[in-house]
Amino acid sequence: MQVIKYPQKQDWQQILTRPAIDMDELEEVVNQIYKEIKCDGDKALLKYTWFYDRIKIDELEVSREEIDASTQLISEDLKQAMAVAAKNIELFHASQFPESKIIETTTGVSCWRKATAIEKVGLYIPGGSAPLFSTVLMLGVPAKLAGCKEVILCTPPGKDGEIDPAILYASKLVGIDRVFRVGGIQAIGAMAFGTESIPNVFKIFGPGNQFVTAAKQRVNKVGVAIDMPAGPSEVLVLADKIAEPSFVAADLLSQAEHGADSQVILLTWDKDLVDKVVAEVEVQLSALSRRNVAELALKNSKIILVESMEEALEMSNEYGPEHLIVSVENEEEVVSHIQNAGSVFLGNYTPESAGDYASGTNHTLPTNGYAKAYSGVNLESFMKSISFQKISEKGLLELGPVIETMAKAEQLDAHCNAVSVRLKKIKSE
Known part of the structure; x- marks a missing residue:
């Protein structure tokens, strides 16, 4: 990680730059794949699954028998853990139902709003080297809770052409209607335009790499709604003398292992913390199974030493992180000044991993600075409001x-x- 000490404000923009993504070049690829999906349907999906992943598949839809069989393929401990996480996610999201009030704006003029579920939604679940079954819970639970009539799921198959059983079990647990073994740009296109096997939907949810991000942004331009333009994962840690260096290092690495294009940042005004965290990162990095991925992410990452808490807060709000961890002495004061963040984790014993899995908050969050204008996924993300009036x-x-x-x-x-x-x-x- 690069260590930057006492940067000048005019240099902040450059220092806080995310790993670059050439969206123009990616959009050309996306347009070509979408053109083929519209013309060739399933044939195009099979073609690009082979082209990008070197995986040959015969059936796009996962059978009910395969989904049911997943129950026998994962441990009881994992099943129990998923059940606890799903319960917490449901409890938190159930509290978000919007209240409908009839307002008389003028005598004899009544106005109100009615929230209704989006009828057809598609969930994209990243797979590959790290199949994110937790995202099935994060998206599937509020989708079903909101009352969406049709919920489908697309996720890339493994090298054997099969879906990770944990993803299938999570789908069964939350009541996903149909599951398809297709990923990447082609999955987003299939859900947007529909094919012989995969129905089109009205809104697409889910995180993904730069290809998936570009694909979602493109369909948004042609009338298919998306949750947000989320891309590579990121975390910013605000810490001072009360922070535990080993905890800070662990939190930084937990995001760095997501992917080579992830970014992690430590902002501190305690100069003694810098060297301690650097040392802890090296120690913990050596023990990671995804060390190679984390090392690449750390090349995009920084430890920034600033003059004061106020300066750190200003820089944090300028960055607008997906995840913001706060381990500081004056917690209440810091919290009162947080303006831009996807999700905030307070105190030494609140790891970002809690939000990723089981505390109840949603882990599908705005990245790349979009936290300045977007919220993370919530119950209302799966709903729309219709206004009524009677005079x-x-x-x-x-x-x-x-x-x-x-x-x-x-x-x-x-x-x-x-x-x-x-x-x-x-x-x-």
């Missing part, structure tokens, strides 16, 4: 002249007349 005769008599005046000022005579004919009718009775 009585008395209400239109009171509000009608206001509408007529505004419509005339915008030179929209038909808008004005839609009110005028009604007022004329009321007054004639």
Whole structure:
């Protein structure tokens, strides 16, 4: 990790730059694959699964028998752990149902909103070297809780053409309707446009690498909603003298092992903490099974020593991290100044891993600075709101002249007349 001491503010933008992704070049690839999916359907999905992953598959859909068999292929400990995590996720998300209130804005004018589930949603679950069954819980639980009628899941197969049994068991646990063995750009395209085997959906959820991110952003341009433009994972740790160096190092490495394009940052105003964390990172890194991946991520990562807590907070808000860990003496003061973050973890005993798996909060979060404008996935992500209004005769008599005046000022005579004919009718009775 690069250690940067007391940077000048004019250098912050360069220092906080994420690993670059050439979206223009990726979009050309995405457009070509989408063109083929629209023309060739399943044939294109099989072609690109072989082209990118060198995996030959015969059936895109995972059978119910395969899903049911997953129950016998994972340990009882893992089943129990998933059950606890799913319960916590459900409890937290169930508290997020929006309240519908009827508001009388003017006498006789009532307005309200009704939240309804998005009927068809698609979940993308990263697979490959680290099949993320936890994401099945994070997306599947709120999707079913919200009442989505059709929930499908796409995930890349392993080298044997099969789906990791933990992903299949998690799908069964939360009640996913259909599971397909396809990943990458082609999976996003299939859910967006539909093929012979895979139905199209109205909104696509799930994290992924730069290819999946580019694919989601492209379908968003053609009318298919996405959860957010999430990309490679990241964490920023705010720490001072009360932080435990071994904990800080562990949190940094827990994100670094996600992928070579991940980024981890430590921001501190305690100069003694820097060397301690550097040493701990080296010790813990040597024991990781995904050491090679973490080492590549650490090349994009930084330890930044600043003058004060205030400066660290300003820099953190400028970065807008996906995950923000706060291990500081003045916790309440720091929390009151946090403006931009996907999810926040407070205190020495709140590892980011808790949010990834089982505390109940959602781990599908905005990255790449999008936390400045986006929230993480929540129950309402799987819902949409419809506004309603009802106006009585008395209400239109009171509000009608206001509408007529505004419509005339915008030179929209038909808008004005839609009110005028009604007022004329009321007054004639």
